[in-house]
Amino acid sequence: MYDDDFDDEDHHERDLQTSCFNGFFRSKQQSRHTKTNSRSHAPTPQEPHRHFGVDLATLYKSEDLRAQTEDGHVPLVAFLCVQYLRTVFNLEGLFRVSGTWGEINTLKASFEKGIIPNLSTCENPHSISGLLDLFLRELPEPLLTNKLYEEFLSVGDIPEEQKVPAMKMVIKKLPEENTQFLKYMLRFFKDLIEHSAQNKMDSRNLSIVFSPILLGGELSQLFLTRWKIQASIIELLINSSDEIL
Numbered sequence: 001m002y003d004d005d006f007d008d009e010d011h012h013e014r015d016l017q018t019s020c021f022n023g024f025f026r027s028k029q030q031s032r033h034t035k036t037n038s039r040s041h042a043p044t045p046q047e048p049h050r051h052f053g054v055d056l057a058t059l060y061k062s063e064d065l066r067a068q069t070e071d072g073h074v075p076l077v078a079f080l081c082v083q084y085l086r087t088v089f090n091l092e093g094l095f096r097v098s099g100t101w102g103e104i105n106t107l108k109a110s111f112e113k114g115i116i117p118n119l120s121t122c123e124n125p126h127s128i129s130g131l132l133d134l135f136l137r138e139l140p141e142p143l144l145t146n147k148l149y150e151e152f153l154s155v156g157d158i159p160e161e162q163k164v165p166a167m168k169m170v171i172k173k174l175p176e177e178n179t180q181f182l183k184y185m186l187r188f189f190k191d192l193i194e195h196s197a198q199n200k201m202d203s204r205n206l207s208i209v210f211s212p213i214l215l216g217g218e219l220s221q222l223f224l225t226r227w228k229i230q231a232s233i234i235e236l237l238i239n240s241s242d243e244i245l
Contacts, residue, residue: 049114051077053138056177064114071187072180077111081132082188084119089191090198091125095209099130107131133213142216143178143185152215155236156229163236167244179245185214186241193238207235 051065059065060073067079085094104127110117119128136143144152151170155163171179189206196202201209211230237244 049112051075051111052108052135053140055140056181057175060177069184071183073177074181074184075135076116077135078132078181078184080116080119081128081135082184084128085125085132085188086191087120088125089195092198092200093126094192094199094201095129095133095206096201097126099127100124101130103127104130104134108134136210136213143182143214144216145174145178146216148173149215149217152233153226153229156232164240164243167233167236167240171244182214182237183241183245186238186245189238190241203235203238204231206238207231207233210234 049064051059054065056075059075065076066073067076069079088094100123103122103124107117107119107122107127108131122128142149148170151173152167155166155170158166171182174182189203189210192199192201193203193206208227208231211227211234214234215230217226217230
């Protein structure tokens, strides 16, 4: 953390926590609305280009919806967002400063019509991080899956020297599609924090932002009791990704 920039570390973490909780709550509301208006998370013949709210296995079946990387297949939206964000690693507040909601919605609508937007022409770079955030939040279930939620959290309760081996065992239970995407995102996070002196997003801050997105969890538990545990799990994944994956 950066003492020169933040007078009170706990206050800064609470701000990040509150911001993440609010975003997570909005995503739950949007998810309920989406499910009310859609019978399936798979694109229909009438909407073959649908990217958002679609499970990874379905996305990976279409060459138009996926990208190939050294880590395997990843969703095209995430790939293009990450490619752009790599050009602005020095931007302060990535994933902490909000993007322009109208611009984010316009970009999403373009993807859903099968039109790939030129992200470099966006007026607000934070809209691209917002679009990636939105894509992850709208997955039918968190990247680390609902089924393994408690197993991931249990890693936080064991001695430090046992955490990496225990995490490896849980990761092995993920579907292959999720593992490929997780590898890609963790590689991106590690590259991002190399510029933390400029962007003010170290592994701790990233873990606070992304723990509710990647792990999920019930809102009441997340906000009142579990956010620090969840953040510690994501921080372990980021800092020890080379050993774990």
